[in-house]
Amino acid sequence: MQHISTGDLFRDAMKQQTPLGVEAKRFVDAGQLVPDSVTVGMVREALARLSPSGEFILDGFPRTVAQATALESLLSEIGRPLGRAVFIEVPREELLGRLTGRRVCTGCGAVYHLQSKPSKVAGVCDLCGGTVVQRKDDSQAVIGTRLTAYDQSTAPLKDHYAKQGLLKVVDGLGEASDVFARMQTCLLESR
Numbered sequence: 001m002q003h004i005s006t007g008d009l010f011r012d013a014m015k016q017q018t019p020l021g022v023e024a025k026r027f028v029d030a031g032q033l034v035p036d037s038v039t040v041g042m043v044r045e046a047l048a049r050l051s052p053s054g055e056f057i058l059d060g061f062p063r064t065v066a067q068a069t070a071l072e073s074l075l076s077e078i079g080r081p082l083g084r085a086v087f088i089e090v091p092r093e094e095l096l097g098r099l100t101g102r103r104v105c106t107g108c109g110a111v112y113h114l115q116s117k118p119s120k121v122a123g124v125c126d127l128c129g130g131t132v133v134q135r136k137d138d139s140q141a142v143i144g145t146r147l148t149a150y151d152q153s154t155a156p157l158k159d160h161y162a163k164q165g166l167l168k169v170v171d172g173l174g175e176a177s178d179v180f181a182r183m184q185t186c187l188l189e190s191r
């Protein structure tokens with residue numbers, strides 16, 4: 001499957017200074033939420049680059065019911081309806097542990113975790129030798145805000161997709177390889 005990650009789209013567009021990237025950066029630099037018009041525009045461009053035959057997976061998008069509605073019109077424009085929506089279910093307490101323990105390499109973007117996947121030398125990336133740090137938005141202070149935003153804006157997507165008969169729930173507990181195997185089963189089984 002072709003992987004469309006809105007996080008990657010934003011990083012690339014800002015780096016390459018595309019018109020949407022420049023616009024997104026204005027909001028990010030001001031500490032404001034990037035408006036849906038920009039995010040949806042980036043997804044529209046990514047969908048246009050897809051090979052017409054292959055399947056694709058959207059990662060990190062949509063995050064709100066408004067974005068989901070915009071996505072539905074984008075997909076109907078290109079005649080490729082959504083196959084399913086996957087909800088990875090993780091208890092809140094486990095989620096907090098994962099977020100506060102997460103560390104990322106400033107050099108190559110590799111992801112570590114203090115408990116479950118520490119780098120061999122603390123603060124140093126195994127892959128590139130870069131510095132491994134905590135992302136600003138993984139700090140305890142910001143996580144509360146992120147979870148509130150999730151409850152208010154993103155959680156309603158579950159109902160939105162359940163009503164359409166598209167929702168699949170995957171157990172997100174356990175090793176990454178276990179969750180990956182469950183995701184594979186979920187994506188491969190016929191609806």
Ligand SMILES: [Zn+2]
Pocket residue numbers: 105106107108109110125126127128129130
């Ligand atoms: Zn690295």
